[in-house]
Amino acid sequence: MAEEPPIISIDHLTVRYAEQEQPALDSISLTIPAHSWTAIIGHNGSGKSTLIKAMDGLVTADGGQMTVAGLAVTEQNIWQIRQRLGVVFQNPENQFVGATVADDVAFGLENAQVPRPEMLTRVNNALAQVGMTDFADREPAHLSGGQKQRVAIAGILALAPAIIALDEATSMLDPQGRASVLQTMRDLKAKENLTILSVTHDLEEAAAADHVIVIDNGRLVASGTPPEIFAEGPALIDMGLSVPFTEQLKSDLAAGGITGLPADYLNEEEMADQLWKLYSTM
Structure with a gap:
């Protein structure tokens, strides 16, 4: 049986910000296996979030090529890619646009012009998947941090992406909220056979991933299983990371x-x- 191709392939990706002399990403090449949980770690400003934004077309590459879910990351393909790659950001409030939880989860479906009967079914299913059905008519502003993040995840799930990227999505949560959101994602990954990308400072979270990528000053410096990466404890500390x-x-x-x-x-x-x-x- 032929091996499944990587769901994400990046070849010599370079991204520069006008106000910075050093590239945010400096000729990075990597692949992400389908149906895996990959943690991306690095100190603040290392380029982790820029990598996710480049995949999703939120920043423009200055060099290199990317393929996401079989599509080249180009201006022509970006809306199709965003149907396949959903991003949950650090602050879920920045993603809220609806007056109620259900309205918010439906927003992306409305933009995609999903017929209303199907939309209602997908909203209900997404809320059920993250344990937020009883909150459908609540105002998002009145939810706890963990509940808000669950709603943000539901909004992505309703679009049925193949890949979900968590961009520091648990960093503002308390330990209980963080553990709850991560367990939800693990359950969803197993049930829906998703690919998960997790940009994180939480080394315990990264240790539970299938694969870990380490970025330092815009460059890929290590890639491997958690045991392979964390066995290099002193090198991680030298890069400003904990262990x-x-x-x-x-x-x-x-x-x-x-x-x-x-x-x-x-x-x-x-x-x-x-x-x-x-x-x-x-």
């Missing part, structure tokens, strides 16, 4: 003279198991 709790704990233990833990990245369950084994030999 997951387990890597920091390993470093702190080593500084205190406690050695014997595997050099590879460990998630929390694996770390607990290794600490127990280490303790039993002391």
